[in-house]
Amino acid sequence: MQANLTLRGWLLAEVPESKTQARCQRLFISWLEFKGNPVAVVGLLIIASLVAIAVLAPWITASDALEPDLAGRLQPPGSEHWFGTDELGRDIRDRIIWGSRITLYIVGLVSVIVVPIGLMIGIVAGYMGGWIDTVLMRLTDIFLAFPRLILAMALVAALGPGLENAVLAIALTTWSPFARIARAEALTLRNSDFILAARMQGVSTAGILTRHVAPLCMSSVIVRLTLDMAGIILTAAGLGFLGLGAQPPTPEWGAMISLGRQYLIDQWWVPTMPGIAILVVSLGFNLLGDGLRDVFDPKSGG
Amino acid sequence: MGLALPSKLVKVSGVIASLILTFIGLTAITFTIGRVMPADPVLAIVGDRASQEVYDQVFLQLGLDQPIYVQYLKYLGQLLQGDLGTSIMTAQPVAEDILRFFPATLELATVATLLGIFVGIPMGVLAAVNQGRWPDHVVRIIGLIGYSAPIFWLGMIALLIFYANLGWVAGPGRLDVYYDSIVDPVTGILILDAALAGEWDIFHNAIAHLILPASILGTFALAYIARMTRSFMLDQLSQEYILTARVKGVPEWQVIWGHAFRNVLVQLITIIGLTYASLLEGSVLTETIFSWPGIGLYITNSLFNNDMNAVLGGTIVVGVCFVGINMLSDLLYKLVDPRVR
Numbered sequence: 001m002q003a004n005l006t007l008r009g010w011l012l013a014e015v016p017e018s019k020t021q022a023r024c025q026r027l028f029i030s031w032l033e034f035k036g037n038p039v040a041v042v043g044l045l046i047i048a049s050l051v052a053i054a055v056l057a058p059w060i061t062a063s064d065a066l067e068p069d070l071a072g073r074l075q076p077p078g079s080e081h082w083f084g085t086d087e088l089g090r091d092i093r094d095r096i097i098w099g100s101r102i103t104l105y106i107v108g109l110v111s112v113i114v115v116p117i118g119l120m121i122g123i124v125a126g127y128m129g130g131w132i133d134t135v136l137m138r139l140t141d142i143f144l145a146f147p148r149l150i151l152a153m154a155l156v157a158a159l160g161p162g163l164e165n166a167v168l169a170i171a172l173t174t175w176s177p178f179a180r181i182a183r184a185e186a187l188t189l190r191n192s193d194f195i196l197a198a199r200m201q202g203v204s205t206a207g208i209l210t211r212h213v214a215p216l217c218m219s220s221v222i223v224r225l226t227l228d229m230a231g232i233i234l235t236a237a238g239l240g241f242l243g244l245g246a247q248p249p250t251p252e253w254g255a256m257i258s259l260g261r262q263y264l265i266d267q268w269w270v271p272t273m274p275g276i277a278i279l280v281v282s283l284g285f286n287l288l289g290d291g292l293r294d295v296f297d298p299k300s301g302g
Numbered sequence: 303m304g305l306a307l308p309s310k311l312v313k314v315s316g317v318i319a320s321l322i323l324t325f326i327g328l329t330a331i332t333f334t335i336g337r338v339m340p341a342d343p344v345l346a347i348v349g350d351r352a353s354q355e356v357y358d359q360v361f362l363q364l365g366l367d368q369p370i371y372v373q374y375l376k377y378l379g380q381l382l383q384g385d386l387g388t389s390i391m392t393a394q395p396v397a398e399d400i401l402r403f404f405p406a407t408l409e410l411a412t413v414a415t416l417l418g419i420f421v422g423i424p425m426g427v428l429a430a431v432n433q434g435r436w437p438d439h440v441v442r443i444i445g446l447i448g449y450s451a452p453i454f455w456l457g458m459i460a461l462l463i464f465y466a467n468l469g470w471v472a473g474p475g476r477l478d479v480y481y482d483s484i485v486d487p488v489t490g491i492l493i494l495d496a497a498l499a500g501e502w503d504i505f506h507n508a509i510a511h512l513i514l515p516a517s518i519l520g521t522f523a524l525a526y527i528a529r530m531t532r533s534f535m536l537d538q539l540s541q542e543y544i545l546t547a548r549v550k551g552v553p554e555w556q557v558i559w560g561h562a563f564r565n566v567l568v569q570l571i572t573i574i575g576l577t578y579a580s581l582l583e584g585s586v587l588t589e590t591i592f593s594w595p596g597i598g599l600y601i602t603n604s605l606f607n608n609d610m611n612a613v614l615g616g617t618i619v620v621g622v623c624f625v626g627i628n629m630l631s632d633l634l635y636k637l638v639d640p641r642v643r
């Protein structure tokens with residue numbers, strides 16, 4: 001009983017006394033494992049800073065990053081403008097800071113669309129089996145086989161350029177791996193004892209899927225989502241660069257590189273700075289995803 | 303072996319069936335984008351000042367009065383005959399345009415994949431053999447950066463450094479202007495054509511233009527191949543037959559390359575196929591940066607001229623190559639690896 005007096009002792013107790021304690025223990029042990037992986041912690045720090053910067057944007061910027069200042073255009077990086085100014089005299093640092101909100105908006109929106117769709121298709125296919133499984137998985141395979149960027153380009157071309165349409169196009173080409181993962185999890189769960197017990201107690205199929213199967217798929221879905229984030233960010237930036245994503249004057253990083261492209265030779269900082277921002281953030285998601293995978297799913301590491 | 307044949311056949315036919323299904327899915331999507339999504343395909347052709355009669359005539363010509371599945375089947379029939387429609391921008395059949403632009407992409411993607419294979423595999427083996435030591439960390443960091451960097455940005459920075467500042471390589475495009483249209487396009491692959499014609503100046507110039515975009519595009523291939531090689535090698539090196547070989551006194555290089563790597567090679571087939579397919583697609587952004595006249599540049603230019611036939615034709619061709627290569631590598635893997643049989 002001595003050990004139970006400290007928080008650490010409570011978290012590491014051999015036998016948990018309540019559901020809450022068991023849950024907290026699992027999280028804590030995962031965290032200890034995660035903390036032992038310095039690379040993953042760096043990833044977490046990068047993503048946490050991204051979120052902090054996006055939230056604090058109004059207080060840490062000096063301008064709204066949209067208003068041109070033609071007298072101060074194309075100034076090199078210095079103490080006044082850390083990352084220099086662009087072709088309209090806007091502070092590049094401020095634009096990158098405001099742009100972090102757009103990056104988070106994109107990845108957030110894509111996740112909100114993609115995870116429920118993939119999860120639903122996957123667990124229904126895996127749990128029901130039979131012809132439902134065959135049909136849904138064929139559909140998933142078809143989407144899995146598509147070239148992502150080109151299909152997104154064609155879709156945006158038809159729907160018209162813009163941030164929301166770019167998000168929609170990315171989502172349509174991103175959901176399929178989640179269906180695959182959720183199906184695999186559902187397949188292993190469908191005949192387990194606790195599911196049988198729930199079924200015998202008269203829980204409906206929908207109830208079993210949403211309350212028992214779906215929550216257990218979440219950890220692998222989250223790992224995969226984190227690893228996919230970098231790809232989503234790069235595709236969105238690519239679409240923005242091609243002029244198919246966010247439109248100027250929105251400070252989306254890909255679009256900023258596209259506008260700054262003609263100043264590359266003489267004013268290198270204009271396209272370079274937003275590129276570094278994209279690199280750092282997508283690196284952060286990759287590092288974090290790697291770390292999460294090692295913690296949650298040590299077998300498939302690589 | 304007589305018994306192995308039927309199961310092989312089953313596998314092959316399974317792969318072909320899923321290839322056909324995927325093709326139907328792909329064309330259904332391009333059909334939807336092309337026919338249903340733009341507000342009015344007739345107006346797009348006749349313009350908004352045409353009379354009602356002309357409008358009706360084109361409406362019937364396009365077969366828009368027929369049920370949607372008939373329209374789709376007709377569209378599929380045209381595709382299978384190689385008819386991708388006419389490009390508004392070049393006023394030529396899209397299929398002919400694509401045949402002209404495709405070899406440039408093929409050249410770029412092939413050289414990039416080769417770079418990825420010949421640099422990425424040794425890097426992966428090196429990392430696995432030195433697991434946890436500095437060569438391993440270096441390879442992992444290079445791999446992560448290759449994964450994370452936006453390729454169009456990387457291309458721009460590389461042009462700035464290696465072309466504008468150092469002058470080591472030639473600039474955007476496939477050739478210097480004064481070498482243009484000297485060699486007959488036999489294969490369309492410029493370095494092959496120049497070599498066949500014995501025009502070595504042009505050959506060198508083509509290489510100078512090719513090396514930078516191929517390296518940039520190859521960064522992703524390299525990162526992916528090195529990472530997978532490392533993880534496959536680690537897998538093999540922890541097996542018992544490796545221990546047996548070491549105990550027997552087999553020299554270490556023989557253990558690594560002769561024993562472990564031979565088993566890894568089979569697994570790498572799929573990875574290399576995946577990489578090649580994704581590079582065919584990924585070349586879109588690289589081609590834009592390097593003004594490389596391939597299919598990616600063709601699709602992007604068509605996009606900005608609202609040339610939907612060309613965009614969708616390009617999408618289908620790239621999509622079919624992508625799907626085809628993936629399935630082929632899958633099939634090859636199933637046929638080569640005795641454990642999968």
